[in-house]
Amino acid sequence: MKNFQSVLMWVFLSATLFSACSKDENEAPELSQSKELIDLSLNINVLGLENNPTSRQQENELPDCVETTPYYIEIVIKQGDRDVVGSADLPFRIDLAPGQMFTKYVPEMAMPAGLYFLDHCAVYDEAGTLMCLAPKAGSPLGAMSDAPMPMSINLRAGSKPFPDVPVLCFDNREVNEYGYVFFDIEPTVIRNFCFFANYCDENGRHFPARYSVDISIEGNTIYSDIISNNGEYETDKYFADPVCVDLPDLSEYDDDEEYIDYTITLLEWEGVYELDEEMVITGSLSRDDIEDHFDGDDNIEYEHIFFNCDEEGDGEIPDELPDVNEAEFSNPTNITNPYYGPPAGYIYEYQGYELEDGELPDEASEVIYIERRAETRVVMGINSIIQRDYVMEDGVILEDTDDWLAQDDDGNLWYMGELSKNYDEDGNFIGTEGSWEAGVDGALPGYWLPADPFVGQVYYQEWYEGEAEDYAEVIAINETVETDLGIFENVLVTKDINPFEEDVYELKYYAPGTGFIKEEKYENGELVEVVFLTGIIVID
Template structure:
């Protein structure tokens, strides 16, 4: 009888232990299920059927190849923040062998929210660009949903997003809505701005601002604004802005050819910092040497720190 009670007690303890472990495991699974999983597929548009009324604006239609697609490069944004890849360094996702949709990738397991796809290019195994999703230019008229493409992700969903792409050939990339250096990363480098604002009473704030960048009057970026707000501690914050800039060999190392204008903006609303302000503009030009001086090693880039109204 004592032995029977011993076994029953042992079984009860074992069951309790098993139940406890199961609850822990389920808790972990529940946490994982809060994430959304994102995958992409490429849909090659048939330009011939859409070209009758628009071909005169494009000239000869892009020429397609028979090469097999192997991987895609993407830039995924959340607001003004790049969360997967950057303009200067898009993120590579391999395609399922023999298919035109992406493999599962841990970088595409994301928190629920609203994102935008700002870059999507498709390459063969040798790294040759085959297809490109237009995000402006005359070729954007040939697809129903040009970039940027808004993507809403809910908790626990597995979302497939089809992206319309156009065959790429050696032409002016502006017809696809890209700057040339966005597709040739070896010819681009990164430069970042961070700014503070000093009010007339001498108080310092993180600044809300916009940036315009051009080369010889040709606009590269226009009216790009930084993200601002209050963090979970109630403290004000303002994110830096980083840009991919062309490294043009025809200019000398110390020859300034990249022109920028940074404009202080009002900061009002729920996260009101300093309210309405008189616009203050800081402008300047950059040479290759000045951009490279902000590099700290091979990967880190120091911010160019600007100060509005400060001594």
């Protein structure tokens, strides 16, 4: 078995499983303005049967000690939330007096009077091997200590404090028992990794799952029973946040060697779905697996888990739906697809006409405005631009929609979802019918616009089974279109189809360098509506 070396010191010190009540319940006073400094020395007390009556009842549970000589300690001392000596990122080293268990004098340990907290204490031999560790309050081993971390130290003027610091031998048992996440202290690269899960009921309906995550390495638990955060939108639709954890990228394992084991357990969600039996999915991850999901701090692709979702049944995802997991998103808000518009700083104005007896009326029935917001939104871990388009009739907004779009490294523009707010003719809010979000309730993104369209190309724009399954076919890439704004050449034309609207389709026209310029809607083969780009407004 490998000698598992796990996590960066800063993770070890800061990412604890247990909080310390003593620290929360005591508000540290401000630093004394007195010039007098008090020299603090620490006396290390290794808890054992001979000097700790509380531990005598737990003889078999005490960690085993290694046969070596203590040489130095590493500590963090805080006052309130302020680091005074050392920090989680860089603990402070103090050598022990020769042949003794108390620390040498160092100027960094001379401090003004006040209430302090020893937040961390670890004992090492001369070679740097961890020998002893002060357990955290609330941890199983913390119950053996009279002063678990954080330990209060009250420095008073005129005193020479020499407090005992109880520590336990460190024997590579599960570090959870000491109150920490990982069980060794070695510098290691840490990668953030996220899980997301869906559950499908007996009717094939997708739900965001409520689930727990357990993770271990070579049988040692590093995360236990982390439960997803779930909730409900105002629109009676449900959501779940991904469960994200820090995983060590351990160089002693081969790149493709699986060493991290995970267990995902489906949990009941009251009022949403019930379970007749326990569902558990297990798996393992290698360094390559971790790296494949990591594309910078702001872009981590989720490990997507499906419970009871039959990919071979009626809910089979169509081949024409592009796979977002195969796309790279290095700079997803930098939209360079030539068929997209408007660019930032512009508003496009459109006018829509309902044909009467096949003729275009003199006046438009609606006015549409499209603009790109300054804000962005993260969808499925991908930072996406927000495109706002709103429809007005007789000066009243009937529909106000935010579309979420992101471009991959190949230039494909992805449709990540939308929030659509609907109003009646008097401007009263009706609801958000038509809204959806990729990664929520089984919905998946598709192409808003492909990077290199070709005639005959078919692609799905969205996949929210039974709700939104629109797809498009490229029918031309070199059309010439004339509007009141001019003549546009090499225009892309797509035929957009909503499978839930029988005998209805739309032709959409996109001009390179401008974007969407025209739309024609057909019902039963007859042209019924036309929308034209009629103005480009520069925003001051």
